[in-house]
Amino acid sequence: MDPSTITTLIFIGLGVLVLSVFFSFFPFMLWIAALASGVRISIIQLVAMRFRRVIPSRIVNPMIKASKAGLGLTTDQLESHFLAGGNVDRVVNALIAAQRADIELSFERTAAIDLAGRDVLTAVQMSVNPKVIETPVVAAMAKDGIEVRVRARVTVRANIDRLVGGAGEETIIARVGEGIVTTVGSADAHKKVLENPDDISKTVLGKGLDAGTAFEILSIDIADVDVGRNIGATLQTDQAEADKNIAQAKAEERRAMAVAKEQEMRAKVEEMRAKVVEAESQVPLAMAEALRTGNIGVMDYMNLKNIESDTKMRTSFGEDAVDNNNLDGDQ
Structure with missing residues (x-):
């Protein structure tokens, strides 16, 4: 090139x-x-x-x-x-x-x-163009103990004057959920909530939930209402089960105390028997000492033996009579 x-x-x-x-x-x-x-x-x-x-x-x-x-x-x-x-x-x-x-x-x-x-x-x-915010399912319990599950749609319009420093959508959802729980909880029965779901909208809308937020709430519409669990019955069942466990624990405590008391009494009886055996073992020694020192004579000793023999014989007769009465009663 x-x-x-x-x-x-x-x-x-x-x-x-x-x-x-x-x-x-x-x-x-x-x-x-x-x-x-x-x-x-x-x-x-x-x-x-x-x-x-x-x-x-x-x-x-x-x-x-x-x-x-x-x-x-x-x-x-x-x-x-x-x-x-x-x-x-x-x-x-x-x-x-x-x-x-x-x-x-x-x-x-x-x-x-x-x-x-x-x-x-x-x-x-x-x-x-207002925006519709749909709340998650809010579970609340009426006074009769029945759970009511509510889902609402909140129609809001932006409040430009409160955009700086105003709360967002999360606050609106939380306040609406709180209002639903309060309204359902104040109902005497869940049937009233099912019959008039618009009461929830009127009550919640009248609480001024948009105060301090960046929105103005135009309407609150109930999208769905369902009946949930019987929480009252569940709580009563749980309470009964807890009471039964407490009663069983107290009964077990009393049984353990009774067993301990019985063992303590047996130990005392055994201790007393040991003391009796020990005392009886001292009797022959005392008799021998009394004979040696002359505190009692031979005739006194013989009379004592006769009394013991007579006592044993009477005791034997009494036991035989009791046994015979038991046999007659069985027949």
């Missing part, structure tokens, strides 16, 4: 590279689009955005939409929100949607909601 041709190609390539770098830093096409849309912004302002680490397209494109909608925003407002970490495009879309829905909403308010982490565009849409 001719050296002049190669040189020409090199210069052309360098020229294209320089132009691409130049146009990427100096967004002429974006500037032309802004001018064509009626947005007065200079090329110097676009270059200055580069130095401020602001992406020009993130400012110019929303500015074009805002200008066409007649919002009257400035590039400084959009830049400050972008530098604060906000979503400029979403804020502008929310302002346009609010203007079309005749909702009074300022840029400062919208930017604050966006910086607070709320989806301001969705909030504006919810102000026009």
